Amino acid sequence: MANRxxxxxxxxxxxxxxxxxxxxxxxxxxxxxDGPWGMVSGGRLEGPAVGCETxxxxxxxxxxxxxxxxxxxxxxxxxxxxxxxxxxxxxxADFLTxxxxxxxxxxxxxxxxxxxxxxxxxxxxxxxxxxxxxxxxRRAIAAKYDLDPDGREARIEVWWFRAGPRGSIP
Numbered sequence: 001m002a003n004r005x006x007x008x009x010x011x012x013x014x015x016x017x018x019x020x021x022x023x024x025x026x027x028x029x030x031x032x033x034d035g036p037w038g039m040v041s042g043g044r045l046e047g048p049a050v051g052c053e054t055x056x057x058x059x060x061x062x063x064x065x066x067x068x069x070x071x072x073x074x075x076x077x078x079x080x081x082x083x084x085x086x087x088x089x090x091x092x093a094d095f096l097t098x099x100x101x102x103x104x105x106x107x108x109x110x111x112x113x114x115x116x117x118x119x120x121x122x123x124x125x126x127x128x129x130x131x132x133x134x135x136x137x138r139r140a141i142a143a144k145y146d147l148d149p150d151g152r153e154a155r156i157e158v159w160w161f162r163a164g165p166r167g168s169i170p
Contacts, residue, residue: 034046034047035067035069035077035115036067036077036078036079038079039079041076041077041078042076042077042078043075043076043077044069044075044077045067045069045075045077045113045115045120047115047118047120048120049113049120049121049122050119050120050121050122051121051122051165051166052114052121052122052123052124052163052164052165052166053165053168054121055089055119055121055123055163057084057087057088057089057163058084058087060082060084060089060116060117061084063082063116063117064081064145065079065080065081065082066079066080066081066082066091066114066115066116067079067114067115067116068080068091068102068112068113068114068115069112069113069114069115070102070105070106070109070112071105071109072109072111072113075113076102076105077113077115078102080092080093081141081145082116083137083140083141083144085136085137085140088162088163088164089114089162089163090128090137090160090161090162090163091114091125091160091161091163092137092141092158092159092160092161093158093159093160093161094156094157094158095156095157095158095159096156103127103159103161106125106161107127110124110125110126111123111124111166112124112125112163114163121163122166123163123164123165123166124163124164124165124166124167124168125161125162125163125164126161126162126164127159127160127161128159128160128161128162133160134158134160137160138158
């Protein structure tokens with residue numbers, strides 16, 4: 001009898017999980033949820049957008065995550081970290097995950113949309129190549145996210161992107 005009860009409980013749990021997965025997949029597929037959903041990437045960020053030049057990035061310095069939309073012709077969005085340094089917004093792209101595609105996509109087309117809170121900004125991004133700036137950004141992100149600046153996080157490959165007004169980045 002106990003085995004039968006355990007088997008039934010497992011089946012109910014599995015069925016509940018499948019129903020929840022089906023509902024969430026349906027929401028994402030039909031666009032009822034815009035943008036990413038936690039660590040699951042999504043589509044277009046819905047809502048009105050303003051130009052990046054209107055952003056006061058300092059207002060978002062304590063914000064832990066942003067939503068980033070890439071590929072304007074076929075929008076894809078994801079959640080990622082951010083750092084505000086010397087008044088500019090920087091977006092790190094670490095390569096601990098082998099499936100990370102967005103850094104390569106923004107090299108091909110620098111137009112992005114960034115959602116912070118309830119605001120969406122239309123921006124361009126450029127990859128940061130200046131080593132002293134990269135070191136300052138590594139230190140800033142370590143302080144913000146309570147990471148060891150000389151630990152494992154300091155040794156992984158990170159590409160940094162600076163957000164700016166569209167058309168201002170060559």
